Amino acid sequence: METPKQNHIDKNDFDHVYEPAEDSYLLIDALEKDLQYLKSKNPTFCLEVGSGSGIIITAFGMVFPKAVCFSTDINFKACSMSKSTAFQNNVMLETVNMDLGSCFIENKFDVILFNPPYVVTDSDECGSFDITASWAGGVKGREVTDRMLELIPKILTVDGTFYLLLIEDNIPSEVISIMAENGFSSDVVIKRRVRNEFQLVVKFFQDKTN
Amino acid sequence: MKLITHNMLTSKCLKGVITGYPLAITATVVKVSEVEYNPEFISRIIPKLDWEVLWKAADSIGHNEGLPQTIDPKFEDNEEFLRKAHKVLLEVEVEEGYLTCPESGRQFPITKGIPNMLLTEAEVQ
Numbered sequence: 001m002e003t004p005k006q007n008h009i010d011k012n013d014f015d016h017v018y019e020p021a022e023d024s025y026l027l028i029d030a031l032e033k034d035l036q037y038l039k040s041k042n043p044t045f046c047l048e049v050g051s052g053s054g055i056i057i058t059a060f061g062m063v064f065p066k067a068v069c070f071s072t073d074i075n076f077k078a079c080s081m082s083k084s085t086a087f088q089n090n091v092m093l094e095t096v097n098m099d100l101g102s103c104f105i106e107n108k109f110d111v112i113l114f115n116p117p118y119v120v121t122d123s124d125e126c127g128s129f130d131i132t133a134s135w136a137g138g139v140k141g142r143e144v145t146d147r148m149l150e151l152i153p154k155i156l157t158v159d160g161t162f163y164l165l166l167i168e169d170n171i172p173s174e175v176i177s178i179m180a181e182n183g184f185s186s187d188v189v190i191k192r193r194v195r196n197e198f199q200l201v202v203k204f205f206q207d208k209t210n
Numbered sequence: 211m212k213l214i215t216h217n218m219l220t221s222k223c224l225k226g227v228i229t230g231y232p233l234a235i236t237a238t239v240v241k242v243s244e245v246e247y248n249p250e251f252i253s254r255i256i257p258k259l260d261w262e263v264l265w266k267a268a269d270s271i272g273h274n275e276g277l278p279q280t281i282d283p284k285f286e287d288n289e290e291f292l293r294k295a296h297k298v299l300l301e302v303e304v305e306e307g308y309l310t311c312p313e314s315g316r317q318f319p320i321t322k323g324i325p326n327m328l329l330t331e332a333e334v335q
Contacts, residue, residue, distance in 0.1 A: 044258060045218075045258070066248075068255065092300070094212055094214065095323075095324050096211075096215065098325075099223075099328060102327075103220055103223050104218050108258070
């Protein structure tokens with residue numbers, strides 16, 4: 001998968017929007033690794049939640065020109081940057097300023113991508129509308145992720161796939177059990193150590209053979 | 211905001227709102243930009259939409275483009291229809307305006323083509 005062009009972005013804008021980093025590229029690498037599976041699913045509607053600069057959903061859209069891509073972010077500046085990143089790379093992207101995916105009707109998305117704010121922080125750091133929202137994850141770095149896990153069965157199609165980036169501090173095994181209780185199987189797609197952080201991308205899907 | 215997005219948005223996340231669908235559109239600026247026509251792509255999207263909601267939304271902003279209110283079962287073979295549907299779904303964009311919750315009347319502004327669906331803590335379900 002190609003890395004989207006980002007030269008339209010003014011570096012100062014990254015004071016307000018999360019600048020793509022190793023975690024962003026790990027999620028893109030995970031999608032690339034899983035490309036054959038994704039292609040076999042022939043997705044129509046795809047959503048990235050908390051898209052920030054927009055490079056992940058744009059990279060996705062470049063490989064899936066027959067999918068309609070959507071993104072959300074709680075930060076308007078991030079929405080605006082996502083939209084321009086997609087535009088500069090000839091990807092059609094629809095962007096909505098919203099909390100996670102809470103304002104979408106049920107079971108429409110075939111693919112959902114989420115690189116959450118995963119840093120372990122105090123609860124009160126979590127829940128802002130600015131750049132802090134891009135990294136502050138509260139207790140276990142999971143407060144935002146856990147709200148998203150609840151939303152997944154409501155907005156993902158029955159045949160859909162959810163890709164989630166986590167770090168070790170988030171206790172991935174707990175996330176996997178929460179999703180298993182909702183009937184989702186999981187696979188670790190990719191993992192990587194970045195300095196002191198151990199990052200991984202897990203995909204979740206409903207196994208209909210059971 | 212393209213009408214395809216409007217087709218998927220609800221305000222049911224508001225406290226006391228049951229379906230919150232469809233949202234009414236008030237458009238002050240509408241932009242029509244050319245998007246490459248791909249009949250296969252558009253045919254794939256159409257069955258996944260609420261056509262009645264799409265038609266009414268398009269009509270409410272003056273862009274129904276003569277589309278029928280109901281879909282013909284053999285719509286894939288009708289190029290005239292597909293071209294119109296393509297225009298309404300992918301080329302027409304609401305740049306400025308607002309969406310209104312059908313139950314509570316709460317308005318959600320659309321700025322630079324981006325709807326703002328953020329709620330205050332007191333408004334959340």
